Amino acid sequence: MSQATVLLADDDAGIRLIASQTLIAEGYAVRSTTNPTALMRWVRNGDGDLLITDVYMGDECIFDIMPEIRAERPELPIIVISGQSTLMTAMSATEHGAFDYLPKPFDIDELAQMTKRALQSREGQKKLDRPVRVSDPRLTEAVIGRSAAMQEVFRTMSRVKNTALTILIEGESGTGKETIARAIHDLGNRETKPFVPVNMAAVERDRIEAELFGVVGSDGKVIPGKVAQSDGGTLFLDEVGDMPLDAQTQLLRFLQNGEFSPVGSNKVDVSTTRVIAATSRDLRSLIEEGSFRNDLFYRLNVVTIAIPPLRARKDDIPELAKRFLKRAEMDGLGQKTIDAKALKRLSLHDWPGNVRELQNVVMRMIALSSEPIISEDLVQTSLVSERRLPKENGASFEQKLRDLLREHVEPDLRAFSEGEGTIYHDVVSMVERPLIELALNVTGGNKVRAAQLLGMNRNTLRSKINTLEIASPE
DSSP states (O other), rough: OOOOOOEESSSSSHHHHHHHHHHHTTTEEEEEEOHHHHHHHHHHHHHSSSEEEEEEEEEEEHHHHHHHHHHOOOTTEEEEEEEEOSSHHHHHHHHTSSSSSEEOOHHHHHHHHHHHHHHHSSSSOOOOOOOOOOOTTOOOOSSSOSSHHHHHHHHHHHHHTSSSEEEEEEEETOOOOOHHHHHHHSSSSSTTEEEEEGGGSSSSSGGGGHHHOOOTTSSSSSSSOOOHHHTSSSSEEEEEGGOOOOHHHHHHHHHHHHOOOOBBBOOOOOOOOHHHEEESHHHHHHHHHHHHHHHHHHTTEEEEOOOOOGOOOGHHHHHHHHHHHHHHHTTTTTOOOOHHHHHHHHHSSSTTTHHHHHHHHHHHHHHHSSSSEEOOHHHHHHHHHHHHHOEEEEEEEHHHHHHHHHHHHHHHHHOOSSOOHHHHHHHHHHHHHHHHHHHHHHHOOOHHHHHHHOOOHHHHHHHHHHHTTTOOOO
16 A cells, blocks of 8 residues: 655644654655645645645635635545634534644644544545535634633534534533534524524423423314424424423434324324433433433433533633623623733633623623723622622521521422422512512613623513513613
């Protein structure tokens, strides 16, 4: 077998040297360049069996010339390496037909293994069926992060976005699991079809099957469920670990053959929706407890995306904070900036509530600050306020709440004997009204600000205000 030749294109002399030495030691011939013109000459001449290239060589972006490379040499595998470690880079590499994407800094042994795989799979790269969207703004808006911890997330997203594979997203509460799911949908070939999210923890347990698969109404007509509504698109099942076992059985059937039946109907329907599930709980522990089906877990866990907590990607905090400031400005809350010391102070915090907590703190500072620049002192004050629980006479807020529940709710719990009660939802509704009223009072009736302070979607807040018949403050 003849010696394989690797074309190496990178401005960084150090990268070229160590990569060349490693690949030569692995038995490959290497030709390196920093010149896009020389690279295209090699490509046209049929030189090389694999191209390893940085995104930028001088002012030239490899994505600008990759269509020409693909047209000249559709069989040539391409590995893209880059210090611009963003979702846009990973997605653009995939859109242009790259074999793989490797963010800098990388383990040189990983590059050697990737080179071996690329040469082994050299069966020709198919041309794209869809137009390339290098400048698609959603690539930068969907998910923010240049940290090393986010790179494997980006790479996996780029690989699965055009597949029908079931995906399980794992991560702590507030890490942005729905954002990741929506980005996979929006950036893939299902973008024109519905993205339908369902939070399993927010749906009454005896209503979950009807919510997902539909139900026969009193008039005999089927009320479509989320599976039917998302046909051809993506069904996002958030907190899938909270599903009752009966609903898990129906979901398993659907994942096995794409078939389902509305509640109260014998008719079998079919849907081509792609399922993305998410959980902040350990499903393996739930399996051991007997509250989650082992076979369903393996059906959901075809591809796993683990979202790192914010404390593991602190390099992303400044960019996230600036993005939240920009969103607030677009929502009409005024233009504000944040100084370098304030950004550094944000990065020192561990953020147990993850990205959602960071967003809440930034929005609170915007809403309550009259200054155009957010300072380190304001950040410090906001973080202290975030950690502090209300206290009165030495008793914590949580303890006072326990005492109230024992006094007003425990008698009802003990008196209830049959069927399923509504106590949980009754208590939640009793807390919601005064909480929303308080937020509206703090913001002078500004619903946008109130939603941001509460960490709630604006439409959800408006719906609750109408449902609970909450009057706006004078």
